[in-house]
Amino acid sequence: MANVSKKVSWSSRDEDPAQGEGTPLLNGASAARYTRQFSGSGIFHIGRLSTVDLEEENVEEEGSILSRPKEIPHNEKLLSLKYESLDYDNSENQLFLEEERRMSYMGFRCLEISRWVVCGLIGFLTGLIACFIDIVVENLAGVKYHVVKQNIEKFTEVGGLSISLILWAVLNSAFVMVGSIIVAFFEPIAAGSGIPQIKCYLNGVKIPRVVRLKTLVVKVGGVICSVAGGLAVGKEGPMIHSGAVVAAGVSQGRSTSLKKDFKIFEYFRRDTEKRDFVSAGAAAGVSAAFGAPVGGVLFSLEEGASFWNQMLTWRIFFASMMSTFTLNFFLSIYHEKPGDLSSPGLINFGRFDSDSVEYNLYEIPLFICMGAIGGLLGALFNVLNYWLTIFRIRYIHRPCLQVMEAMLVAAVTATVSFAMIYFSNDCQPLGPDQSEEYPLQLFCADGEYNSMATAFFNTPERSVRSLFHNPPGTYNPLTLGVFTLSYFFLACWTYGLTVSAGVFIPSLLIGAAWGRLFGILLSAITSSGSIWADPGKYALIGAAAQLGGIVRMTLSLTVIMVEATGNVTYGLPIMLVLMTAKIVGDYFVGGLYDIHIKLQSVPFLDWEAPATSHSLTAREVMSSPVTCFNRIEKVGRIVDILSNTSTNHNGFPVVPRVNENNEPGRLCGLILRSQLIVLLKHKVFVERAHSRLKQRRLQLKDFRDAYPRFPPIQSIHVSQDERECMMDLTEFMNPTPYTVPQETSLPRVFKLFRALGLRHLVVIDSENRVVGLVTRKDLARYHLGRHGLEELQLAQT
Amino acid sequence: MANVSKKVSWSSRDEDPAQGEGTPLLNGASAARYTRQFSGSGIFHIGRLSTVDLEEENVEEEGSILSRPKEIPHNEKLLSLKYESLDYDNSENQLFLEEERRMSYMGFRCLEISRWVVCGLIGFLTGLIACFIDIVVENLAGVKYHVVKQNIEKFTEVGGLSISLILWAVLNSAFVMVGSIIVAFFEPIAAGSGIPQIKCYLNGVKIPRVVRLKTLVVKVGGVICSVAGGLAVGKEGPMIHSGAVVAAGVSQGRSTSLKKDFKIFEYFRRDTEKRDFVSAGAAAGVSAAFGAPVGGVLFSLEEGASFWNQMLTWRIFFASMMSTFTLNFFLSIYHEKPGDLSSPGLINFGRFDSDSVEYNLYEIPLFICMGAIGGLLGALFNVLNYWLTIFRIRYIHRPCLQVMEAMLVAAVTATVSFAMIYFSNDCQPLGPDQSEEYPLQLFCADGEYNSMATAFFNTPERSVRSLFHNPPGTYNPLTLGVFTLSYFFLACWTYGLTVSAGVFIPSLLIGAAWGRLFGILLSAITSSGSIWADPGKYALIGAAAQLGGIVRMTLSLTVIMVEATGNVTYGLPIMLVLMTAKIVGDYFVGGLYDIHIKLQSVPFLDWEAPATSHSLTAREVMSSPVTCFNRIEKVGRIVDILSNTSTNHNGFPVVPRVNENNEPGRLCGLILRSQLIVLLKHKVFVERAHSRLKQRRLQLKDFRDAYPRFPPIQSIHVSQDERECMMDLTEFMNPTPYTVPQETSLPRVFKLFRALGLRHLVVIDSENRVVGLVTRKDLARYHLGRHGLEELQLAQT
Secondary structure (H helix, E strand, C coil): CCCCCCCCCCCCCCCCHHHHCCCCCCCCCCCCCCCCCHHHCCCCCCCCCCHHHHHHHHHHHHHHCCCCCCCCCCCCCEEECCCEECCCCCCCCHHHHHHHHHCCHHHHHHHHHHHHHHHHHHHHHHHHHHHHHHHHHHHHHHHHHHHHHHHHHHHHHHCCHHHHHHHHHHHHHHHHHHHHHHHHHHCHHHCECCHHHHHHHHHCEECCCCCCHHHHHHHHHHHHHHHHCCCCCECCHHHHHHHHHHHHHHHHCEECCCCEECCCCHHHCCHHHHHHHHHHHHHHHHHHHHCCHHHHHHHHHHHCCCECCHHHHHHHHHHHHHHHHHHHHHHHHHCCCCCCCCCCCCCCCCCCCCCCCCCCHHHHHHHHHHHHHHHHHHHHHHHHHHHHHHHHHHHCCCHHHHHHHHHHHHHHHHHHHHHHHHHCCCEEECCCCCCCCCCCCCCCCCCEEEHHHHHHCCCHHHHHHHHHHCCCCCCCHHHHHHHHHHHHHHHHHHCCCCCECECHHHHHHHHHHHHHHHHHHHHHHCCCCHHHHCHHHHHHHHHHHHHHHHHCCCHHHHHHHHHHHCEHHHHHHHHHHHHHHHHHHHHHCCCHHHHHHHHCCCCCCCCCCCCCHHHCEHHHHCECCCCCEECEEEHHHHHHHHHCCCCCCCEEEEECCCCCCCCCCECCEEEEHHHHHHHHHCCCCECCCCCCCCCCCCCHHHHHHHCCCCCCHHHCCCCHHHHCCEEECCCCCECCCCEEECCCEHHHHHHHHHHHCCCEEEEECCCCEEEEEEEHHHHHCEEEECCEEEECEEECC | CCCCCCCCCCCCCCCCHHHHCCCCCCCCCCCCCCCCCHHHHCCCCCCCCCHHHHHHHHHHHHHHCCCCCCCCCCCCCEEECCCEECCCCCCCCHHHHHHHHHCCHHHHHHHHHHHHHHHHHHHHHHHHHHHHHHHHHHHHHHHHHHHHHHHHHHHHHHCCHHHHHHHHHHHHHHHHHHHHHHHHHHCHHHCECCHHHHHHHHHCEECCCCCCHHHHHHHHHHHHHHHHCCCCCECCHHHHHHHHHHHHHHHHCEECCCCEECCCCHHHCCHHHHHHHHHHHHHHHHHHHHCCHHHHHHHHHHHCCCECCHHHHHHHHHHHHHHHHHHHHHHHHHCCCCCCCCCCCCCCCCCCCCCCCCCCHHHHHHHHHHHHHHHHHHHHHHHHHHHHHHHHHHHCCCHHHHHHHHHHHHHHHHHHHHHHHHHCCCEEECCCCCCCCCCCCCCCCCCEEEHHHHHHCCCHHHHHHHHHHCCCCCCCHHHHHHHHHHHHHHHHHHCCCCCECECHHHHHHHHHHHHHHHHHHHHHHCCCCHHHCCHHHHHHHHHHHHHHHHHCCCHHHHHHHHHHHCEHHHHHHHHHHHHHHHHHHHHHCCCHHHHHHHHCCCCCCCCCCCCCHHHCEHHHHCECCCCCEECEEEHHHHHHHHHCCCCCCCEEEEECCCCCCCCCCECCEEEEHHHHHHHHHCCCCECCCCCCCCCCCCCHHHHHHHCCCCCCHHHCCCCHHHHCCEEECCCCCECCCCEEECCCEHHHHHHHHHHHCCCEEEEECCCCEEEEEEEHHHHHCEEEECCEEEECEEECC
């Protein structure tokens, strides 16, 4: 059973980092100080496993590096109060209902049509962005490889290849430097693939600045630089984030950053609608990245949605289709084959011809075996990356250091690649239908090329394709083994750098390499029956296994892989492999994205409450006492409560009248901080209670205009006279918030909260009096650990 | 705005058909009488569109056919009170919570593992059933075609082909007679594809006997007979129903029909768990039918689920995989190619080789055009079938008549086929790689065969494949045109017969025929460019368009089609076509399944409340007054209330004490009729209130043993002495039912109700006193008609 302690504060903290500073941790570890700079670092802060360690760490740090801010890295057993929730439940106040009731049936039809239009636009723009990234990367990388290739060819003959190495390393570092600088200095949230952030967003956690235009620009620039810079990264993951940003932007019909309001889609300016569009955007991103529209829809569902809505799903599907179609269309024009729709995604696995690569029943155990290997290697990858991230947080937290690390990785990547190619003596004949774009002859005989170079001297996408499709015998086992090993560590080192980049392609590449190796060894053992002859098949299975072992998706990943290969024959083996990889991997450690989300102490809600949590009830889970407002409240009290930085509540039950003894009143509504702030800003006051002077009428538009960046309370000036005025909350509060009785079990509370995407759930007693409030962090605190139900500590960071 | 009238009764009616008889309609049309026999007919009863018509009709009928029961067919504007709801919200009473709290973490792990085991079993058994059906049908049809072919060959030479026709017609009728008799006389619910029934079940409506073993047996037998009997039907739709029955059976660990209890999986004996397994079963059915595991998962989601749960989805996926794999494996053994996994589904579209059939950008408008045609034809099909069904209900309601109609259709199908073949002079050369199993030479020259016969003298699955894959020139346009026309009407006539059969394959076949025709005409017009050369592509698109136009699925159907063709190249065009077909078709009339569900007056909940329903609040929607029980209630009162056939409530709010004035009390729990019945059956009484005599302890097991066939109240004898006893409901009631305040808007109520799969939602006032109860039919009544929000009338039928 969990140790349920009484909490001091019940609302999530404002995102203002200034407020967090110097405040003690609320539970346990009370002497610890900390600072927060997640949103300024882009990587996830991590703590050690126990609070004792955490304090030790603190002391140690204080001793060693006095000049920089004290840093207590996040602890996995902590739950940050820093994150606000999104409100996926409409506040159905009088204003809202009046608007809805005024609206005719045709009005709703128009809304529905504009939803489709927005989804189409999202798909179109996402496809365009993907197309842009693809073309720019291809050209930049083309120029780079061309230059380096010429240089290598020159120096292969005259000697002094070290100059080529330096040229290569410098070119790579230069690209990566640019990419890293814009991320580290301008928009740190754009680092990484963005998938964990989008997962959190769809889950209902507000991650600051995650869907802003600036983030998108930095993301696109960053991913181009890092891919062109030859890092072991892919450009696919960031597409998902890009799609989400596009969606959040387009659906609002304005850009707050550009201060441009098109006065359209105003109806969509609330969290509920925006979330739906962001799902569509994420799906469109996946769709453009892999040419997998159905996979995109499933990704959005698997990672985000909770309530399945058929119409919404169709819209998401439409956005996905538009996105892959747009990409395909513009790429076909770019490749001067207009109308030839053969590039549905950024990565194209190439065509697996059905007849050449059948699989047989007795191969299935082998596939399952490979799935297990993938799970193991994936777990290893995740654990290594976890340690690395801890190291990064401790020692590489300044932007300039981060840029330097990224440059170092770029240089090392180039060096390793060069060394591999240099020392490899795996020469292959240059076939007539040579698909290599940059075959390196190096020390091979004329008419031959270095096969290691096809893996290293290439964009990762092309390498994956070569591994899948090059005929048997293209690679020798040693090449593949060495390649797997080196690329594994490079990719692991690279993920988490302060650059925009995804982990999908490197995972696929690692998996394809060892998968192909597996296939080759297999055919060597079994005296090469014809069925084993094609190692490309094993490369595909290996790629799936490795990717599954790292990210732990199953359904959506199966569909993505199937759609990317263009062949459903492998559906069943891929499923089996992904399931096995997930089961094996989960035994050791969680998926990469989940690890990073957990390290961030994000109050992320799982699908279900922990199985053994029936012993807890709402009474134990809720925060109390609750600050309530009267239906007609004094402005001064409102300002005081909103300004109280030690509580910083975000939702307030409204009661007819708080009595003198501060006893709970009967619930009659719920009002949000953001609504109160808009009211204060517009000075919706009456001189005194029951005054005949009417309050100024506010419209829903005033709230929508302020959404989503409501000003902080500090920026609102309320004079002493105004403080004596009253505010009638009746028409602004949500009169029908969802409630639960105190005796409700945690799983039941959880189900309600999760299914409806709530932010506040009022706990009432048998007479409908407010006794507590359940918020996201109250539910996210409980999780199943190794010793049964565990409770995370709440931290103000 | 809707006209909200006060209702007399608030609970759904018991399924006992005797009770419905003779009761006046509650709203409007009060003089009308009716009888109900849906569950005994297997087809859907339909009424005319206005109540005036309905009464006229009544008079007319009374005049004409006095001998048979007066029949007022169902009206689309009625909502039947006959259907009970399923309870997809756990009743978290003390017994349940105690059990959950006793259970260790390992216990939950075991449960989770058994869920996976059950899903694996479901998949395995569903695959086996599919395999059985396939093999039996293949053999029976093989024998039939062989006999008829020999006969035709014999009489082609000597003349007197009419004898062959008679032989063919008699054989077909004989098969269909058997299939129809078992359905009509033994289990009428097994008629049709079962998809509407499963949709209703997953939506939360209890359809009597739909998941019983007997239904499965009849279904399997029926589908074999009707397919072997050469009807224009498929064996795919019924697989979905079969899978669902398997799931409902396996997951309960017992068979009530066979009176066999294996004492396993007792935990799963409630609606919530059972529903999850039934979803998996339906998915496994789709998966086996089309070899489309992902399509199966999406089908379950699109048609059924509301709350998306990741773990559940994975289990569903697993069941789907198992099912297609089992089918594949056993078929490979049957075909004596063990290990060759090339038959993943009952229907196999054959392999579309990627290179031969590319599509180009400028074909997309053509595809969209075809989608529109499909939508139109689909709408026509649905409208015709709708009228036909009305006719059937009026005049063909007795089992023997139904059998005769089925036999007539079989004979007509044979005759039409024969006539087509006979009068067709479309001879094609018999190629060396002839894929036809039964090529009919008829009047063709030696070495040639009649191409019309490939379409008619074949199982529909083979015909579809021929249309997709036979090389250009195999069919002449006239053949295809005539075939489309005749098969369209045959299929339309066939759907709704009292046989087990699906509409998927006939739809595909019609679509493939006109699609191929479209392709041929196109290439004729455009002076046969090479890109148009392949009519098989257009056959595929036409098939998708036609099927989409009839059933109106998009996402799942796209995936199913893609998986069945084994090629994702056509993903995009298929999506576009399905979307177009849906949009065009929806303009005229709903999907076939939805029409039939609506005609059934089933209280089916859509995804969202009607858009313009914000004007309604819980106060107007709810039923009141509510019959409440005291926490400690007199047995006599309970028995009286349960026995009251005029109300027949199913859920009762529990209040501490109902006061004398019958004023509403404070809500303290909710108890179900089924729970009370178990309590009464076990005589859980105390002599009087506050007695020291303890009530007999009941366990959760007692409730589970009675699930799902709780005895009717009439079968429970309570003596006069016992009537004076008291019953303490405290530990059996659900102490934390979900509630909403009276002012809650309908969409908000709807969202809560739908997302959590509720059966009863208590409406409370500001002091937590019970003022009303919202059930499924209160929400299902409101729908958007042509004139805005409409309200369906409630009918006791």
